Amino acid sequence: MPHIAIISSSVRIGRNSHRVALYFKNYLEENKLATAEILDLKVYNFPVFDERLRYQEEPTPGVLDFAARINAADGVIIVTPEYNGGYPAALKNVTDLLYDEWHRKPIAISTASDGIFGGTQVITSLQWTLWKIRAWTVPAMFPVPRVQVSFDENGVPKDKDATDNRAKNFTGELLWCIEAKSRMEKK
Numbered sequence: 001m002p003h004i005a006i007i008s009s010s011v012r013i014g015r016n017s018h019r020v021a022l023y024f025k026n027y028l029e030e031n032k033l034a035t036a037e038i039l040d041l042k043v044y045n046f047p048v049f050d051e052r053l054r055y056q057e058e059p060t061p062g063v064l065d066f067a068a069r070i071n072a073a074d075g076v077i078i079v080t081p082e083y084n085g086g087y088p089a090a091l092k093n094v095t096d097l098l099y100d101e102w103h104r105k106p107i108a109i110s111t112a113s114d115g116i117f118g119g120t121q122v123i124t125s126l127q128w129t130l131w132k133i134r135a136w137t138v139p140a141m142f143p144v145p146r147v148q149v150s151f152d153e154n155g156v157p158k159d160k161d162a163t164d165n166r167a168k169n170f171t172g173e174l175l176w177c178i179e180a181k182s183r184m185e186k187k
């Protein structure tokens with residue numbers, strides 16, 4: 001069974017997009033599609049990095065832990081809020097931290113906002129950066145409008161059937177890429 005790391009990108013006090021990260025973990029496990037873990041940037045509480053991991057002389061255990069978990073994951077789901085049309089600094093901080101760890105890593109992007117557009121303005125800037133860093137971004141979207149009412153604090157969706165149906169398509173694309181990559185690597 002593949003293993004998926006879910007990056008929860010908001011470190012804001014009273015954040016709501018973390019609910020979507022909780023949802024994906026539950027969804028993947030409940031449907032036995034993958035094992036999953038949340039890499040919570042609020043828990044890691046990283047400083048703004050002054051250099052990339054491979055040039056750091058004394059990386060902290062937290063940095064090494066994050067890098068190892070990205071490296072070990074078969075695929076990644078990034079859950080990100082939209083802040084002023086872009087993604088949060090905490091996410092850019094960890095994106096630029098790593099390099100080889102991202103190479104050919106299947107990554108699916110889920111965006112969230114408290115308004116009606118679901119944070120979709122984030123996608124082009126985040127896709128571009130992930131492409132530059134040689135990740136394999138999956139062509140699927142999971143925008144979450146009005147995140148504060150669409151999910152409760154435990155990540156339970158208000159409309160479970162509709163949300164699960166969207167998640168099936170979204171995670172299905174990611175799992176397809178994970179499978180394709182694993183077949184290539186068997187050769």
Ligand SMILES: Cc1cc2nc3c(=O)[nH]c(=O)nc-3n(C[C@H](O)[C@H](O)[C@H](O)COP(=O)(O)O)c2cc1C
Pocket residue numbers: 010011012014015016017018081082083084085086112113114115116117118119147148
């Ligand atoms: C600094 C900042 C900028 C924001 N900019 C936007 C925005 O451009 N578009 C939008 O729809 N929501 C915006 N929001 C509201 C977020 O969509 C809202 O906080 C939502 O709950 C997701 O972020 P969270 O996980 O931090 O709660 C912004 C919030 C913050 C804190």
